[in-house]
Amino acid sequence: MRRAAEPGAGTAERAKLPSGAPGGEPVLAVEDLTVVVGGAEGPRPVVSGLSFALGRGETLCIAGESGSGKSMTALAIMGLLPRPAARLAGGAIRLGGRDLTKLGEGAMRRIRGDRIAMIFQEPMTSLNPVLTIGRQLVEAIETHTGVGRGEARMGAVEALRAVRIPEAESRMGHYPHELSGGMRQRVMIAMALALRPDVLIADEPTTALDVTVQGEVLELLRDLQRAFGTSIILITHDMGVVAEMADRVIVMREARMVEEGPAGELFARPKAPYTKALLAAVPRIGTGAARPHPRPAGERKPAPVALVKDLTVRFDLRGGFLNRVNRRVHAVEGISFEIAPNETLSLVGESGCGKSTTAKAIAGLVPYAGDVVIAGRNLAGLDRRQAKAVRRDVQMIFQDPFASLDPRMRVGDLVAEPMAIHGVAARAERRDRVAALFGRVGLSPDQMERYPHEFSGGQRQRICIARALALRPKLIVADESVSALDVSVQARVLALLRELQAEFGIAYLFISHDMAVVENISDRVAVMYLGQIVETGTRDQIFSNPQHPYTRRLIEAVPVPDPARRRRAFPRMDRDMPSPVRPLGDEPARLALRDIGDAHLVAA
Amino acid sequence: MIAYLARRLGQAVLILFGVSVITFALLYLLPADPVRQIAGRSATPETVANIRRELGLDQPFLVQYGRYLAGLLQGDLGRSYLQRSEVSELIAARLPASLLLMAGAIACELVFGLTMGLIAAVKRGSALDQGLMVASFVGVSAPQFVVGLLLLYVFAVRLGWFPIGGYGSWRHLVLPSVTLGILGAGWYARMMRSSMLDVLRQDYVRTARAKGLSRAVVLLRHALPNAILPVIAMVGIDIGLFMSGIVVVESVFGWPGIGQLAWQAIQRVDIPIIMGVTLVSACAIVLGNLLADTLAPFIDPRIKLQ
Numbered sequence: 001m002r003r004a005a006e007p008g009a010g011t012a013e014r015a016k017l018p019s020g021a022p023g024g025e026p027v028l029a030v031e032d033l034t035v036v037v038g039g040a041e042g043p044r045p046v047v048s049g050l051s052f053a054l055g056r057g058e059t060l061c062i063a064g065e066s067g068s069g070k071s072m073t074a075l076a077i078m079g080l081l082p083r084p085a086a087r088l089a090g091g092a093i094r095l096g097g098r099d100l101t102k103l104g105e106g107a108m109r110r111i112r113g114d115r116i117a118m119i120f121q122e123p124m125t126s127l128n129p130v131l132t133i134g135r136q137l138v139e140a141i142e143t144h145t146g147v148g149r150g151e152a153r154m155g156a157v158e159a160l161r162a163v164r165i166p167e168a169e170s171r172m173g174h175y176p177h178e179l180s181g182g183m184r185q186r187v188m189i190a191m192a193l194a195l196r197p198d199v200l201i202a203d204e205p206t207t208a209l210d211v212t213v214q215g216e217v218l219e220l221l222r223d224l225q226r227a228f229g230t231s232i233i234l235i236t237h238d239m240g241v242v243a244e245m246a247d248r249v250i251v252m253r254e255a256r257m258v259e260e261g262p263a264g265e266l267f268a269r270p271k272a273p274y275t276k277a278l279l280a281a282v283p284r285i286g287t288g289a290a291r292p293h294p295r296p297a298g299e300r301k302p303a304p305v306a307l308v309k310d311l312t313v314r315f316d317l318r319g320g321f322l323n324r325v326n327r328r329v330h331a332v333e334g335i336s337f338e339i340a341p342n343e344t345l346s347l348v349g350e351s352g353c354g355k356s357t358t359a360k361a362i363a364g365l366v367p368y369a370g371d372v373v374i375a376g377r378n379l380a381g382l383d384r385r386q387a388k389a390v391r392r393d394v395q396m397i398f399q400d401p402f403a404s405l406d407p408r409m410r411v412g413d414l415v416a417e418p419m420a421i422h423g424v425a426a427r428a429e430r431r432d433r434v435a436a437l438f439g440r441v442g443l444s445p446d447q448m449e450r451y452p453h454e455f456s457g458g459q460r461q462r463i464c465i466a467r468a469l470a471l472r473p474k475l476i477v478a479d480e481s482v483s484a485l486d487v488s489v490q491a492r493v494l495a496l497l498r499e500l501q502a503e504f505g506i507a508y509l510f511i512s513h514d515m516a517v518v519e520n521i522s523d524r525v526a527v528m529y530l531g532q533i534v535e536t537g538t539r540d541q542i543f544s545n546p547q548h549p550y551t552r553r554l555i556e557a558v559p560v561p562d563p564a565r566r567r568r569a570f571p572r573m574d575r576d577m578p579s580p581v582r583p584l585g586d587e588p589a590r591l592a593l594r595d596i597g598d599a600h601l602v603a604a
Numbered sequence: 605m606i607a608y609l610a611r612r613l614g615q616a617v618l619i620l621f622g623v624s625v626i627t628f629a630l631l632y633l634l635p636a637d638p639v640r641q642i643a644g645r646s647a648t649p650e651t652v653a654n655i656r657r658e659l660g661l662d663q664p665f666l667v668q669y670g671r672y673l674a675g676l677l678q679g680d681l682g683r684s685y686l687q688r689s690e691v692s693e694l695i696a697a698r699l700p701a702s703l704l705l706m707a708g709a710i711a712c713e714l715v716f717g718l719t720m721g722l723i724a725a726v727k728r729g730s731a732l733d734q735g736l737m738v739a740s741f742v743g744v745s746a747p748q749f750v751v752g753l754l755l756l757y758v759f760a761v762r763l764g765w766f767p768i769g770g771y772g773s774w775r776h777l778v779l780p781s782v783t784l785g786i787l788g789a790g791w792y793a794r795m796m797r798s799s800m801l802d803v804l805r806q807d808y809v810r811t812a813r814a815k816g817l818s819r820a821v822v823l824l825r826h827a828l829p830n831a832i833l834p835v836i837a838m839v840g841i842d843i844g845l846f847m848s849g850i851v852v853v854e855s856v857f858g859w860p861g862i863g864q865l866a867w868q869a870i871q872r873v874d875i876p877i878i879m880g881v882t883l884v885s886a887c888a889i890v891l892g893n894l895l896a897d898t899l900a901p902f903i904d905p906r907i908k909l910q
Contacts, residue, residue, distance in 0.1 A: 080813055113816035120814075125807040130829045130904050139825075140815040175905040191815065323611065 026053035033091035048255040061246035065486035068252040114144040117192035121204035123184035127176035134172030159194035182213035210350035240559030281491040283516035304338035305507040310370035331357040333531040344508040349528035395468035399480035401460035405452040412448030437466040458489035537600035547602040608909040638873040682876035691880040702861030708781030713788035721796020743790030752783040752856040769858035800831040840896030844889040
């Protein structure tokens with residue numbers, strides 16, 4: 001069942017599949033499934049009256065935002081609901097004529113891993129750190145087949161080869177921490193598919209992975225499905241992944257299904273208002289160009305808010321008999337850029353490329369070499385008091401709004417704290433300013449007395465933005481600040497950031513791995529790889545005319561939220577990213593950037 | 605690995621040096637006079653002065669310590685003031701009994717502590733969990749001499765299962781080991797429970813369950829090795845705690861170990877023995893910690909010694 005890239009052919013092929021539609025015998029049927037969690041106010045449904053059927057060899061995507069009940073559905077099918085918090089309140093889950101909800105734990109255990117397998121979001125934590133991957137694969141096979149150790153081992157090696165892990169034989173003896181995230185997720189897939197289950201449930205399988213690795217893993221799932229005829233339930237919040245993978249889509253919201261349909265149909269003609277809103281909120285590459293460029297060409301350049309020159313951050317690693325420094329992590333290697341007032345510069349790149357370290361260096365959170373000049377003042381050579389004054393001009397917004405607010409402080413105090421630290425304004429005046437800030441970021445001032453846990457993720461990120469604004473900074477460093485948010489919330493927070501920029505003329509250093517978001521918000525973009533900038537230019541230069549192979553690969557790897565533009569093959573990385581850890585004295589070569597016109601710089 | 609061990613042993617020498625200086629200084633500053641103890645109450649001032657000169661106790665602190673250190677570097681722990689024999693011989697004669705007692709106590713700690721913690725974690729929130737945690741709390745808070753006397757009364761005097769005191773067979777070992785180990789067992793039960801609860805929430809435990817593994821395999825193969833790590837680190841520190849416990853327990857049960865030796869020496873201000881026992885204890889603590897740290901990478905491959 002090879003899928004074609006052309007929409008017409010794709011639809012024709014899919015029509016032949018025994019889908020969940022009447023006619024074909026479904027592999028798995030979920031009928032009127034209801035899952036409740038017992039709260040203080042009595043049981044509350046997290047999945048409510050959900051019914052669907054999964055055809056053989058079909059890929060069914062369950063899409064929805066956090067809290068929509070999609071993961072709970074998966075855990076209910078596996079019989080792995082977190083007890084005693086959550087329990088099945090009704091409905092049936094039929095697999096080959098048996099109702100799984102009626103099975104005892106022993107019978108269910110024989111189905112888990114054998115007939116229905118599952119892979120999870122976090123490959124970094126989903127494998128047991130103290131057991132070799134060989135052992136973890138072999139035990140899955142032994143448990144269900146009763147073959148001997150030797151035969152199980154052969155099966156395990158074969159499964160690792162199937163997921164294209166090089167040198168499968170020797171990898172068997174490795175521990176999970178010796179593998180990259182993408183490799184670990186492949187091991188998880190190998191483990192899940194080793195016994196050729198009827199159904200594979202993949203819960204956000206690529207969300208934690210870099211975008212180039214995401215493409216490889218999705219392609220692998222597609223190829224293996226083709227080879228084994230496995231039915232897949234793919235749970236994701238990413239409409240790009242849905243478009244790339246799904247035969248059929250179920251959209252869930254607040255425990256209920258709001259729409260179901262073939263992927264092409266649902267994307268082209270969404271019926272439910274929620275689906276329409278969800279699809280509209282998805283950031284797409286190519287639409288950002290519609291945003292008017294704030295600085296017409298030819299305008300005289302104002303003095304930069306931030307000027308970074310030859311910024312280098314290295315971390316020492318110790319070892320040997322005397323525990324002396326013998327290696328260094330070359331996190332950032334001599335990067336230079338500047339940001340004008342009212343301008344957004346995005347730093348993009350994959351995990352480990354040094355983008356967050358750059359942000360921390362500018363905010364003064366890690367020691368660095370080179371020059372960071374904020375509003376004309378070089379941070380190097382300032383004493384503590386002077387540096388503190390300069391730092392007022394640079395504020396940060398972090399990725400995780402749940403972890404970056406002290407749970408024991410009222411949110412009003414959290415927002416007022418920077419003013420207190422820098423001795424700005426009297427107490428009463430601070431209160432008024434906090435109230436004004438709350439109003440400005442779309443919260444109400446009477447929420448100031450509450451604690452962070454009473455807010456949703458999007459609201460908390462608004463609180464973080466208010467806190468960053470409190471000192472009226474010239475530069476805000478936003479480190480993956482919208483990555484943890486649902487798309488609809490993400491879109492609103494991005495809009496807020498743009499409004500604030502227009503209003504206060506703040507410059508943003510926007511750090512992100514998400515190319516679609518970057519295209520949406522940036523004026524200029526710098527692409528980082530292994531601690532160095534490989535390409536930089538205006539948004540249009542980078543997205544319309546990417547020159548460096550790495551930039552191209554990053555852009556191509558982003559799944560397009562349109563099933564009609566499904567890719568046949570994903571760009572593949574030949575190998576994992578090289579390590580930034582080097583022995584002393586072995587410094588990486590500095591890339592020379594060449595101007596190919598209009599300040600579009602590309603590494604040779 | 606070898607570089608690591610060499611460095612740690614180098615640190616150990618420094619620690620022992622520090623311990624020797626501090627202990628020696630404390631004993632020097634002690635108001636009790638060892639010479640009075642040796643000479644007896646009716647001794648003439650001349651006899652006292654003679655003994656003082658003979659033992660070198662009339663010398664200034666630095667000279668006294670210098671002599672002691674010089675002897676120490678040649679492996680000489682000095683002679684007991686009162687027992688008229690080499691300290692090293694006295695310790696060597698009593699050390700095996702104490703090591704045996706410690707081994708028994710560690711076994712008792714691990715067996716009781718880990719089992720209780722594991723069961724409590726698995727049965728979290730049940731009456732069994734609460735009962736075990738109350739028991740562990742009692743174990744942690746009960747003074748050892750009370751526990752020792754209670755065990756003696758119940759199991760030796762009333763039931764007659766074990767001898768009242770002394771040294772020789774495995775029966776003699778049981779009550780002192782339990783007395784010494786019960787404190788640690790309480791701690792371990794609590795640590796194991798919280799560590800296990802933490803591990804049971806981890807993603808890899810969910811993965812193991814999703815593979816269809818049986819409950820026992822999930823608990824013992826996937827959860828236990830991860831949960832046990834902090835406990836292993838504690839065993840090293842515990843050897844230090846034993847040293848204080850051993851003095852009490854050996855006295856209660858008449859166990860002929862270095863705890864009793866130390867106790868007698870303290871009462872009689874027999875400085876060379878006090879120094880010797882202190883240094884041997886410090887050695888045990890340092891080696892215990894080193895052993896625990898060296899074991900950790902065998903349980904968790906992510907830990908690298910460097």
